Amino acid sequence: MEDKIYPVAVIGGGAAGVMSVLRTVLNNDETLFFPGAPKNKKKSRALWVAKIENIPGFHDYKKGIVNPHKETISWIEASNFKDKLHHLKNRGVEEISKSDEGHFVLKDNKGESYRAQYVICCTGIMDVQPMISGSMDPIFPYANSQLVDYCLRCDGHHTKDKKTTVIGSGAGAAWVAIMLHERYAPPSMTVLTHGEQPQFDEETLFLMDEYNIKVKTGEITGVKGDAKEPRLEGFELENGEFCEAEFSFVSLGSIIYNELPKSLNVDIDKRGYIPTDKWGQTNIDGFFVAGDIRAGIKNQVYTAWDSAVDSADNINSKLRNARRPKPS
Numbered sequence: 597m598e599d600k601i602y603p604v605a606v607i608g609g610g611a612a613g614v615m616s617v618l619r620t621v622l623n624n625d626e627t628l629f630f631p632g633a634p635k636n637k638k639k640s641r642a643l644w645v646a647k648i649e650n651i652p653g654f655h656d657y658k659k660g661i662v663n664p665h666k667e668t669i670s671w672i673e674a675s676n677f678k679d680k681l682h683h684l685k686n687r688g689v690e691e692i693s694k695s696d697e698g699h700f701v702l703k704d705n706k707g708e709s710y711r712a713q714y715v716i717c718c719t720g721i722m723d724v725q726p727m728i729s730g731s732m733d734p735i736f737p738y739a740n741s742q743l744v745d746y747c748l749r750c751d752g753h754h755t756k757d758k759k760t761t762v763i764g765s766g767a768g769a770a771w772v773a774i775m776l777h778e779r780y781a782p783p784s785m786t787v788l789t790h791g792e793q794p795q796f797d798e799e800t801l802f803l804m805d806e807y808n809i810k811v812k813t814g815e816i817t818g819v820k821g822d823a824k825e826p827r828l829e830g831f832e833l834e835n836g837e838f839c840e841a842e843f844s845f846v847s848l849g850s851i852i853y854n855e856l857p858k859s860l861n862v863d864i865d866k867r868g869y870i871p872t873d874k875w876g877q878t879n880i881d882g883f884f885v886a887g888d889i890r891a892g893i894k895n896q897v898y899t900a901w902d903s904a905v906d907s908a909d910n911i912n913s914k915l916r917n918a919r920r921p922k923p924s
């Protein structure tokens with residue numbers, strides 16, 4: 597392990613991680629950057645997101661998170677601030693602990709250890725996939741071509757003029773269907789509970805009835821269409837039924853990547869997200885979280901940016917305060 601204690605370490609190279617790095621570096625704070633090992637990247641929303649249409653100026657990027665990130669890191673590495681960035685390419689953090697002296701010790705996937713005074717953890721979340729005949733494979737090509745989507749605020753507008761389904765059996769799935777109907781009035785709307793019993797209350801059932809939102813409880817056995825074209829035709833159900841769909845949402849919940857915070861005894865809410873103060877600091881002094889993993893904020897790129905700036909600026913303020921001359 598190096599003797600050096602870096603002022604800041606950023607874990608994660610998605611929307612929150614890259615904004616954290618940009619801000620800490622522009623604040624002139626030396627930063628260790630762990631963008632994630634290939635296995636971390638593969639499971640991240642950052643890698644998965646294709647076109648982003650709800651952020652001004654982003655419409656031409658083919659990969660709405662990966663492309664601008666590469667540009668940003670390259671820009672830093674060619675800038676006056678290049679010495680402030682320690683970019684540990686393809687490195688993920690496997691273990692984290694807090695020493696008796698109060699700094700964090702981070703061990704990466706190559707077994708190397710580093711020390712940092714402050715940490716911003718931006719490991720993100722992932723959407724739960726429907727298992728179709730025991731596998732996620734049938735849904736992926738359609739998710740990759742953005743005919744199956746997960747985020748109402750990002751991609752709800754794609755349902756305009758399209759026969760739509762929502763896969764899920766909880767109240768969340770029903771409300772996605774209700775909101776999409778109220779906003780875009782697609783020609784048809786069906787909730788596919790995929791073999792589960794629907795968990796809808798009376799108000800929800802009333803609205804679904806009013807809006808002619810159908811519910812089908814049969815398990816999904818196949819997806820029909822051509823993901824390359826791309827075109828979705830619908831879902832085959834176990835009872836031989838076919839449900840037409842030109843676009844589908846999946847609303848099955850999220851997996852929160854909170855293993856590192858958990859190992860530090862960071863407080864976690866009942867859904868797995870991490871509550872913080874207004875700067876993103878957790879109950880563990882010096883340990884901040886930003887982006888989707890932080891409780892109480894929208895799961896969006898621009899909120900990931902904002903939460904990252906909160907944390908980076910608060911850390912800078914603590915570092916400046918510690919260095920500031922004090923009257924004797």
Ligand SMILES: Cc1cc2nc3c(=O)[nH]c(=O)nc-3n(C[C@H](O)[C@H](O)[C@H](O)COP(=O)(O)OP(=O)(O)OC[C@H]3O[C@@H](n4cnc5c(N)ncnc54)[C@H](O)[C@@H]3O)c2cc1C
Nearest residue numbers: 608609610611612632641642689720750887888895896897
């Ligand atoms: C299909 C889809 C479409 C979306 N479209 C939009 C959209 O149009 N507009 C919008 O604003 N938002 C959109 N979102 C939401 C957006 O992707 C997230 O809000 C955003 O990516 C959150 O940023 P984040 O940094 O918290 O997480 P991510 O961007 O997912 O980044 C997580 C990072 O953590 C890294 N990581 C994980 N574990 C470790 C570890 N142990 N060590 C080091 N690194 C680690 C990963 O490699 C990754 O780099 C969409 C989401 C999905 C699923």
